[in-house]
Amino acid sequence: MEFPILNVGFARGAPAELAAAVSNAGGFGVVGGTVPTETGIGFIRRARELTARPFGINLIIAGQEDPETAEELAGMVAAYVGEGVEALVLFWGDPAPYVPVAHSAGAKVIVQVGSVEEAEDAAAAGVDAVILQGVEAGGHVKATESIWKHLPLAVDAVRPLPVFAVFFHGIGAATVAGVVLADLGICAVGTFVGAIATAGRARELLLPLLFLPLAIPIVIGGVGASVVDAPGRYLGFLALYDVLFAVLCWASFEYVVTE
């Protein structure tokens, strides 16, 4: 692996072609294994034809408390690691029952977790790496904390195990609101500064000199709203800023057009 990047082994969304492409590009490809076992084995064999590099197979291990499901999962794990995959990537359950069989077949075990406690339990169970999910994640969300909050804690808690982070989060309402308010702010500031520059003499100089410092708070507000847990203060600030410049534009309009 040249780059510490894994693709999600989405059940049927991560066939052999995707995993092989990721491995060939220097990442670590993962085929989707939450499919009938024969299909999963087919993915592994096809991926082996498409890449000479290591790759893994993903399996959702939910429902272990039911003996029938537990038996089925154990059978799938044994079949997959028996195919010689380099890693078993698990999610939504306790990895402990699968670690010995994977290790004895020469496969690493990587498990996706939703909390620092779960990361610690996984480390104690003998996994080789964890993938940490944040509450911002899309799809099946196990996390209860923002990735920004518990990523450093998880890294410390399971050191020296590698911790991968799930980063490509869905776009939330706060991000959309931040972008809309930031765009409105840039329009309002741009209009206001443009009007002043038109009315003034050194207009080529005035525009960039005024626009940049007045736009920086908007950029900070927009970025802040999209990354923090409680974006209310950033959104409130952006709204206030937008209103202020909208009023200034309105108040200066007559002066500018009659000059």
Ligand SMILES: Cc1cc2nc3c(=O)[nH]c(=O)nc-3n(C[C@H](O)[C@H](O)[C@H](O)COP(=O)(O)O)c2cc1C
């Ligand atoms: C449609 C969908 C299907 C998923 N299927 C799987 C899966 O089969 N195995 C798995 O480990 N994770 C699966 N996940 C969860 C991902 O591993 C990951 O936690 C999630 O996509 C959050 O990251 P994101 O917000 O960056 O997409 C799935 C997520 C989505 C949205």
